[in-house]
Amino acid sequence: MWLQRNLRELCMPIRINSVPFTTRISNEMLQPHSHIITTPIFYVNAAPHLGHVYSVLQADVQHRYSMLCGKKTTFSTGTDEHGMKVQQAATVLGSNPYTFCTAVSQQFRTVFDVLGIAYTDFVRSSELRHVQAVSNFWLTLEEKGYIYKGIYRGWYCISDEAFLSEGQTMEKTDPEGNKIRISVESGHQVHWMSEENYMFRLSSLRPLVLRWLQSEPLRPFHFHRVVHQWLEDELPDLSVSRHRNRLAWGIPVPSDPSHVIYVWLDALVNYLTAAGYSEPHFVPWGPSTHVLGKDILRFHAIYWPAFLLAAGLPPPRALLVHSHWTCGGVKMSKSLHNVVDPIECMKRYTRDGLRYFLLRNGAPERDCDFNHFAVHTLLNSELADSLGGLLNRCAAQAINPKQHFPHYHPASVPSSAYDQLQNLLGSLLELPTVVHHWVESFHVNKALEAIDARVRDTNAFFQSQAPWKLVKGDEKDVAWGNSVLYLTLEAMRLYGTLLQPAVPGLAKAILDRLGVSPVHRTLKDGHFFNAVLGLNCFFQGQSLGPDIGLLFPRLEKIL
């Protein structure tokens, strides 16, 4: 009775960090929206590093989390293969651009596969379907009167493939003592450009882009303010082609092959390519969620919605923006050669170890420095000791000789355990909603932090109730000992379910060890803590799966 009454109270809406949550799994979480999740296509001027892997990993979590909620999502990534930087990199190697791109694109694909990225489409911007999509998109913009021929005079940054106003550049003295101009944002050198090319009427779209921004598509919200500020500054029309004499490696303007299409217009359309834009019966695309680094915010938050609105297509539903991984405080970057190799990291920490570290330590609104000591400390503490330790303790042969989910006995709860049990259950019942809130707001780090905190609480509960002693006691003690085991196994089942998007391999190992069938691994079909809630719980009495040994062996000290 006590527990039933208190659980009713526990199911009331509660507030955490002043964010209102309703407990348990709400219908809103399980709406079967169908939408597309994307990463930017990655520029193939050199092999992938940890920063790229982080971007694609964040998108992978969004995709896998949508599936966990029973939603239909597609997830596209790929490689951006046109432009001056690729042309130059291929020339240096004496290769032709396409051969060069094929090799580097394959490197990206291999890293993503090894990392377990569950993309449903991989777009190469050199593919025919993409070339067709870009050509069709250009023709639509032209038909709707958004393209005209004009003279572009201004600064251009080859490294960022970006046009910059005077105010976005500054003067600097290079190490040889020469005065050069650089981009304020990226620090890369800019050059003066004056040439006739095709222009896009970006300035006329400012009101529509501002209206779209009112729907607050940017997460975290901090980036909304940044974009709003940009839109208040001058917004000149955008040069969207280069003369073929200067850049040959690109998609030709359909009506004028002496020009190639601006690489960012080309690259952004990959999202439409993945949605089938070049197919004859393209159905206007549904809600789109783009994951991107803050360095390419302007292209995604101003140019991309403007292009879409001009073409009569819906602008993105959400832009999930992350910050950068740094090495010694400097952005990890191909051109600076200060990169960390993701394959080496996976050899050292395992695939899920690396996934967990990046997702748990990377924060969307601030840069994060990579160092091996931090990886060791985190993985040993949270995966090996805390999560792995808890699984071992509640599933161990010695304490659970029948190797099953014992029955829960409501009447067995001793009064000395009321408060701890009530607090633990309260936080466990609300955990799916807490995780949902953080994943939706693009704070996967905080979702993992919340799970880790509950794992620690469960360990503390297990330690203080000492079921290994209870199961050897009298009938009442045995009933409570079994209830403690049931609660801990259920908590573990909840963690295994919620961890699937972030660390699919470890989560699978947990759920396999608990004997959870594949159909009960979604949020909808989890039915967590039913026995405590007075509902039918078919996990009671069910056998555990085979022993898996250590979930995550402790890492040796770094020498």
Ligand SMILES: Nc1ncnc2c1ncn2[C@@H]1O[C@H](COP(=O)(O)OP(=O)(O)OP(=O)(O)O)[C@@H](O)[C@H]1O
């Ligand atoms: N250090 C990083 N941390 C997080 N994400 C990154 C990092 N570097 C790149 N990315 C992500 O990958 C995308 C593509 O990056 P890009 O190819 O420009 O990498 P880069 O190493 O900075 O290259 P370059 O040195 O040639 O400018 C970025 O827009 C961003 O989303």
